[in-house]
Amino acid sequence: MDQKTTDTLLELAAKSLLNNEPVAIHALDEIPRDLFVPLFNAAFLGGHKTVLTAMVRVWPFRCLHIGSLYTQESYYDILKAMIDGLQMLPAKNSTSWGPRLRILDLRRDPHCKTICSEIRTTFPFCFKSCKYSQRSILKIEEAQHSVRRLRIGNSGSEPHSAQEPMELLVDISFNGTLRTEQFLSFLCSKIQQDFGSLHICCRDLKIDRMSAHKSILQFLDLGCIDHLEMDETDLSEVLTILPRVIHLNRLTLCNIPFNSYPRRKFRSFLLCLGQMDNLQELSLPFVCLTNQLHKLLSIVPRQLDTLYLPYCSLSNRDITVLSESSQATYLKELSLSNNKIFSEGYEPFQALLEKVSSTLQHLEIDNCMITDSTLSAILPALSHCTHLRVLSFVFNPITMPVLKSLLQHLTSLMKLKYVIYPVPLHCYEEGNFHDSLDRQKLAEVQAQLQVMLHGAQRNDMKWVPCSK
Template sequence: MDQKITATLLELAAKSLLSSEPAVMHALEKIPRDLFVPLFSTAFLGGHKKILKAMVRVWPFHCLHLGSLKAQESYYDILEAMIDGLPIPPAQNSSSRGHKLRILDLRHNSNCKTTCSHVRLTFPFCLQSCKYSQHAVLNLENTQHRARCLGIGNSGSEVESAQGTMELLVDISLNNTLRTQQFLTFLCNKVEQSSGFLHLCCRDLQINRMSANKRILQILDLGCIDHLKMDQAYLNEIVTLFAGMIHLHSLSLSNTPFRSYKGRNFRFFLILLGQLENLQELRLSFFYLRDQLHKLLRVLPPHLDTLCLSFCGLSIRDVTFLSQSSQATQLRVLNLNNNNFFSEAYEPFQVLLEKVSGTMQHLEINNCMMTDSTLLAIIPNLNQCVHLRVFNFAFNPITMPVLKSLLQHLTSLPRLRHVIYPVPVHCYQERNFHHSLNRQKLAEVQAQVKAMLHMLHQDHVQWATYS
């Protein structure tokens, strides 16, 4: 039978079952495995919390992922119901199906299926398994397998612990909303009540003002985290948290109070930053670095491919150091928005464009006081960036003739798809006063840009502006 027809029939069967909640609860022990995935998806989208809790308890596969599913409402209620269904400690699970579920993944991931295929080498396989923690299911099973191969006997309690351990994957955001606080409290209680059988794996951690609920940080394995975003945190708080995050892949810091940079805090920050060998993305915003960027670049890994330094007070000296750094020839994404370095000189930026030309795909230089003469000077260097897909240079004082010249020259870039350009200065009744924008003149500019793109056979490139 055609796979699409089979899938449709299974979906219809799932919807039919869900019309009677008691019938579903009764049938979970007996329904075929193939019906579990469509039944879970339908129950999740419909917000059937009791059914979801019961399904987690008897889930017949090694792993369960939310994947692309998004709840319409009561999202935390649904997550809590699923977590509450975890059969831990294992002795609590009296299901005739047996204890199959080992990994519950509550993150939204559009590329992830509800359950992984059972490719077996020595034990069930899951693409999203935690790799770093010693308490992770995969590592415990690997350790147990090696012990068997070497003939090292495990005690009954050790075997039971390895077999009963479960993994809960969840992204965590520490903020001060009441519902988030309630969910985090529930999560902490569940982990603590599991007596070590539940490994909480957080890959993406967001912290806003070091929320009052710091209890969750005490039970997290910081070595699991690969994405960290912190807003309005003092540098000493960042340094304290950094110490255990040795596998960090992406770091984002914003609105770090300047008065916390003093003395050893900044030195310790640089030391810990230098230990992040896997770091590929660094995003700093409102993080004052004027004439200190060289210290940062010195400790960053050379393979860094994303560097965003918005509102960092960068000087032309900092741009010079960036152009001379080992990271310059590897960067794919560079954001220097809201730094007034073009008011000093533009030659170092020309050198920087030459260095990044072999890899650069996304460039942002919004509100950097770039004038006509500067833009005309860097056009030849821009044309060398043959991989450039996105170019954003809004909120710079540019005239219409120079904007037209840029448009004509950028037609040579084969991969360019999105350009965000500034409103030309003649569209303002008073220069630099955005509230005096003449909408009619702006509409004429947009029409001219569209006509030029059509004439140059560049309709596939989207040119837009912020107004």
């Protein structure tokens, strides 16, 4: 019997068991360990909350990840049911055959399996365990280990703690919706209960609007966070959080009105960024940075590979600074959309393209007022970006002959698979892309480009128009 047939049989057995929830819960004491994962998957997708609570309580593996599992219906209720099943285990439980769960991971991750392989008998046994917090299993066990060694050296008795440390991995979003608020309220109440040995580990924090349950931030170790996103938040609020998120990998600050604050606050912001040695992605949409980019680039790490700066009112000088920065040789993704970066000439952007040509994979230059002559001038530099996979330059006033010339040049970029192009000007009634669109003409444009792609044997390349 092959693995696939075995999996299907296990799934069928799990589903049939769930037809009667009390029987399924009763059977948890007796079913083989191999049946737990398929039964968990079926219970999660079928929304069997009572069974999920019972399963978490007696989970016979050391970690449990929801991974790729998702259900639109009562998603938060399912998460609540799983947290309800968490129970603190007495110390030294890990060697017994009873409940063993130490890490409950409620984050969605399509690449993560339900359990990690149990080859390792010592910690870290789970690929997703916390590395940073003093309350993490790793740090607590390290501390216990050194105390134990010290005491043995001094011929004292071994230390004994009542409970095994545990971790609950959960993404938190303050978005003001009722369901989220209810979930945060539930999480707060759980934290306030006597969960002495539980570390709530949040890696992904989104703050769209400050919530009534902001107090949860007091209970979190912000050093665990690797992705922080804040939208329309007061800069003072940002500055209370940034100094504590020192292990950040991705930072997105959207619509933060830096201009309305004294320079001192901008300096504080830069100081915080300078502490983030792991930072790889920085997105600052709608943050006005005119002639300020040099300050930013002087403190962010060299290895920063993603920079999103749409609607940042960047100047030509900013683009020159970027082209001369050490970060430019590492950039893989770059968005400069909605900035008038060509108003004083194309040379700074051309120099930037040459600098990023050996790394850049994704480029967005939408709505930058790129004209035919500008596009023709930067075309040779663009053709040198041999790693480019995605190019978007919509909402720029381009004509059909230049669009065709661009296609001819770019078909030599074998990694480039996706180009989002502006509808050429002749497809609009008055030749202006704010006028109404002639769909027949656009269809002809698409057909012509398709024939050209076919002729160049680049049917793998997608050219997609965007008019709105």
